[in-house]
Amino acid sequence: MLKISTRGTEMPASPIRKLVPYAEAAKSRGIKVYHLNIGQPDIETPAACLDAVKHTDLKVLEYSHSAGNESYRKKLVEYYSRNGIYLTPNEIIVTTGGSEAILFGFMACLDAGDEVIIPEPFYANYNGFAIQADVHVKPISSSITTGFALPPIEDFEQAITPKTKAIMVCNPNNPTGYLYSAAEMETLKQLALKHNLFLFADEAYREFCYEGTHTSAMHLKGAEQHVILMDTISKRYSACGGRIGAFITKNKTVLEAAMKFAQARLSPPFYAQVLGEAAVDLPADYFDTTKKEYKLRRDTTVQRLNAMPGVFCPNPGGAFYAMASLPIDDSDVFCQWLLESFSHEGETVMLAPATGFYSTPGLGKNEVRLAYVLNVESIHKAMDCLQAALAQYPGKTI
Amino acid sequence: MLKISTRGTEMPASPIRKLVPYAEAAKSRGIKVYHLNIGQPDIETPAACLDAVKHTDLKVLEYSHSAGNESYRKKLVEYYSRNGIYLTPNEIIVTTGGSEAILFGFMACLDAGDEVIIPEPFYANYNGFAIQADVHVKPISSSITTGFALPPIEDFEQAITPKTKAIMVCNPNNPTGYLYSAAEMETLKQLALKHNLFLFADEAYREFCYEGTHTSAMHLKGAEQHVILMDTISKRYSACGGRIGAFITKNKTVLEAAMKFAQARLSPPFYAQVLGEAAVDLPADYFDTTKKEYKLRRDTTVQRLNAMPGVFCPNPGGAFYAMASLPIDDSDVFCQWLLESFSHEGETVMLAPATGFYSTPGLGKNEVRLAYVLNVESIHKAMDCLQAALAQYPGKTI
Numbered sequence: 001m002l003k004i005s006t007r008g009t010e011m012p013a014s015p016i017r018k019l020v021p022y023a024e025a026a027k028s029r030g031i032k033v034y035h036l037n038i039g040q041p042d043i044e045t046p047a048a049c050l051d052a053v054k055h056t057d058l059k060v061l062e063y064s065h066s067a068g069n070e071s072y073r074k075k076l077v078e079y080y081s082r083n084g085i086y087l088t089p090n091e092i093i094v095t096t097g098g099s100e101a102i103l104f105g106f107m108a109c110l111d112a113g114d115e116v117i118i119p120e121p122f123y124a125n126y127n128g129f130a131i132q133a134d135v136h137v138k139p140i141s142s143s144i145t146t147g148f149a150l151p152p153i154e155d156f157e158q159a160i161t162p163k164t165k166a167i168m169v170c171n172p173n174n175p176t177g178y179l180y181s182a183a184e185m186e187t188l189k190q191l192a193l194k195h196n197l198f199l200f201a202d203e204a205y206r207e208f209c210y211e212g213t214h215t216s217a218m219h220l221k222g223a224e225q226h227v228i229l230m231d232t233i234s235k236r237y238s239a240c241g242g243r244i245g246a247f248i249t250k251n252k253t254v255l256e257a258a259m260k261f262a263q264a265r266l267s268p269p270f271y272a273q274v275l276g277e278a279a280v281d282l283p284a285d286y287f288d289t290t291k292k293e294y295k296l297r298r299d300t301t302v303q304r305l306n307a308m309p310g311v312f313c314p315n316p317g318g319a320f321y322a323m324a325s326l327p328i329d330d331s332d333v334f335c336q337w338l339l340e341s342f343s344h345e346g347e348t349v350m351l352a353p354a355t356g357f358y359s360t361p362g363l364g365k366n367e368v369r370l371a372y373v374l375n376v377e378s379i380h381k382a383m384d385c386l387q388a389a390l391a392q393y394p395g396k397t398i
Numbered sequence: 399m400l401k402i403s404t405r406g407t408e409m410p411a412s413p414i415r416k417l418v419p420y421a422e423a424a425k426s427r428g429i430k431v432y433h434l435n436i437g438q439p440d441i442e443t444p445a446a447c448l449d450a451v452k453h454t455d456l457k458v459l460e461y462s463h464s465a466g467n468e469s470y471r472k473k474l475v476e477y478y479s480r481n482g483i484y485l486t487p488n489e490i491i492v493t494t495g496g497s498e499a500i501l502f503g504f505m506a507c508l509d510a511g512d513e514v515i516i517p518e519p520f521y522a523n524y525n526g527f528a529i530q531a532d533v534h535v536k537p538i539s540s541s542i543t544t545g546f547a548l549p550p551i552e553d554f555e556q557a558i559t560p561k562t563k564a565i566m567v568c569n570p571n572n573p574t575g576y577l578y579s580a581a582e583m584e585t586l587k588q589l590a591l592k593h594n595l596f597l598f599a600d601e602a603y604r605e606f607c608y609e610g611t612h613t614s615a616m617h618l619k620g621a622e623q624h625v626i627l628m629d630t631i632s633k634r635y636s637a638c639g640g641r642i643g644a645f646i647t648k649n650k651t652v653l654e655a656a657m658k659f660a661q662a663r664l665s666p667p668f669y670a671q672v673l674g675e676a677a678v679d680l681p682a683d684y685f686d687t688t689k690k691e692y693k694l695r696r697d698t699t700v701q702r703l704n705a706m707p708g709v710f711c712p713n714p715g716g717a718f719y720a721m722a723s724l725p726i727d728d729s730d731v732f733c734q735w736l737l738e739s740f741s742h743e744g745e746t747v748m749l750a751p752a753t754g755f756y757s758t759p760g761l762g763k764n765e766v767r768l769a770y771v772l773n774v775e776s777i778h779k780a781m782d783c784l785q786a787a788l789a790q791y792p793g794k795t796i
Contacts, residue, residue, distance in 0.1 A: 002594055008655030017544040019659050045459045054452050061443045096494050099663040108406040112510055112532055128662030134510055196400055225400055241459040241668035257406030263415050264526030267496040270639035271669035319725040
């Protein structure tokens with residue numbers, strides 16, 4: 001009997017996508033499903049970006065440079081400098097989504113059996129990339145009661161072993177929406193310097209900060225050789241399908257290693273680089289409009305959730321996610337039940353069970369992640385569904 | 399001191415791309431460089447494909463399905479059935495180039511320390527994917543004297559250990575251009591069945607066969623559970639920059655494992671799926687024209703090479719590569735010298751040293767790979783350069 005690999009077996013199914021067949025079944029029964037389960041914004045991709053692709057004039061769709069088109073990397077330098085991040089085009093490797101940037105970071109900095117410390121709950125696919133790279137994720141638990149603030153430094157110190165090579169932070173955070181303060185980022189920097197660790201920073205949601213300002217890991221003075229920035233245009237310009245991200249570091253040795261992984265896969269996709277290049281020239285107020293819209297959605301979501309009996313949702317400072325604890329027995333069961341056995345006026349809502357975002361077994365069992373990526377009217381309808389569902393759900397705890 | 403990973407250090411630089419800085423330097427000195435070093439065709443991407451992208455009408459550039467757009471996978475079913483390969487859309491995972499299909503195959507079927515047998519010389523980036531997956535490549539040497547035909551079955555039998563999990567074949571072959579016969583493919587099938595191995599088939603160049611017909615691994619009866627097809631539209635439609643490929647198998651367990659890797663990276667690039675979908679509707683004679691052009695280029699290349707003193711180039715049956723042995727001491731030194739120290743009427747030629755395609759040290763030292771991706775006039779000029787270079791090169795052996 002032909003056997004697949006152990007890592008193929010152990011690789012977790014995406015907690016965000018594993019409920020998809022149930023959603024499809026619900027739709028085929030004629031039920032409208034509000035998708036708050038996945039960070040797929042309904043915000044229109046800027047027309048100027050889509051037009052840039054339409055007006056691409058080429059005869060041969062050639063490989064890009066393995067690090068991405070030089071013209072795009074030059075534009076990115078401009079974009080980052082507006083965010084107080086000063087780079088040269090050679091410090092940027094354009095990647096196939098943020099996903100590839102994360103994989104390159106794991107591959108270039110860690111060996112099989114090495115450890116990366118990540119505050120949990122964390123973006124579930126970090127687990128998948130860790131399995132691909134044969135790297136161990138050591139979670140440090142943050143709690144909904146503190147709004148998912150950075151756990152105490154002692155927790156990190158205790159988790160560090162001779163195998164620890166990196167700390168990873170997503171800021172603003174997916175799935176919690178937590179926006180790390182400048183002081184918290186400074187704490188992480190000190191840890192990285194003291195223990196000689198890489199600091200991986202996933203800043204996919206940089207622009208979406210509703211309270212306070214964003215501190216990039218690239219702003220941390222004295223940590224230049226430690227910081228790897230993993231970025232993507234997916235959420236920034238609502239261009240998830242383009243699959244363009246970036247791997248950025250001032251550490252030349254890391255950059256050269258990552259470049260070899262980039263060369264092996266030849267080049268990032270061409271068209272979305274054109275889109276990304278045009279995006280840098282969007283009007284200065286582009287993010288203001290988007291941010292205002294997301295803030296309204298956040299406020300609506302949080303307000304509606306906290307008004308439901310037994311529900312608690314801390315106010316997230318950034319990104320477009322919120323975590324809520326619900327009066328339920330098991331979020332995996334509940335989220336499936338929402339799709340399989342429930343409807344409210346012919347509609348239901350799809351949520352992501354929080355268990356998939358925790359690495360420690362048992363955590364997140366009564367929590368869900370909501371991506372407030374739909375317009376306010378849809379959010380209200382989705383909340384109506386959730387409210388009705390919590391009253392009916394057989395596994396409710398109040 | 400912060401250290402990168404061992405795999406980051408051991409990862410080979412692309413032998414095809416590592417000479418790029420020397421080519422850039424040559425160009426900045428005003429020298430025209432004929433690029434026969436890389437499989438980047440000058441063939442125009444079909445206008446209908448480029449137009450399909452231009453006419454894409456969407457408001458939000460959303461994630462695709464992790465397995466690729468269903469409409470595209472349905473079209474691919476149509477494409478493959480024309481090639482005697484009968485699939486359902488669910489047996490296809492659309493990947494980011496053929497590169498990702500190879501990586502998924504290694505990850506899903508092999509664990510760290512497992513072995514894959516590959517006839518050498520082979521596509522150099524297989525090494526890079528093997529290092530990422532922590533898998534060992536066991537080369538079986540094929541020889542220029544037999545035109546790189548499949549090595550004797552005994553060589554395979556001897557190389558098989560308890561760690562061996564797969565045999566990999568690229569047909570038609572990159573870098574040799576060799577087209578494996580139906581009998582040779584049958585031999586590989588028998589090996590896979592006898593020793594319970596996966597059979598990985600890279601068929602990127604399926605359409606480019608000049609002598610005889612193509613036998614796909616998917617044609618092999620009784621090996622359905624063993625075969626993984628790794629494919630790409632890059633060369634087929636001269637769409638290298640799109641980054642769209644496919645991972646195909648009838649083995650459900652493998653497919654499910656690969657799907658989890660696909661989910662972790664969310665989705666393949668959107669635009670090139672549109673391009674690939676349009677490509678399936680190209681006129682039936684599309685490949686005839688392209689093939690005729692490549693055949694002319696091949697004939698020109700092979701004829702010119704074999705007319706040079708001390709040069710031998712077997713006639714390749716497919717793809718758009720040729721391997722030639724040259725009367726030189728060291729192909730790495732020679733290829734760099736061509737760019738650094740040589741010019742002929744203000745021009746030079748860039749070739750790929752064959753050493754990078756062999757895994758066994760010392761092999762390929764007097765061989766180069768030529769990608770006949772330029773028009774016949776350019777090929778003649780490139781051959782003029784090579785001829786002049788061989789007469790002048792300080793390390794010549796005749």
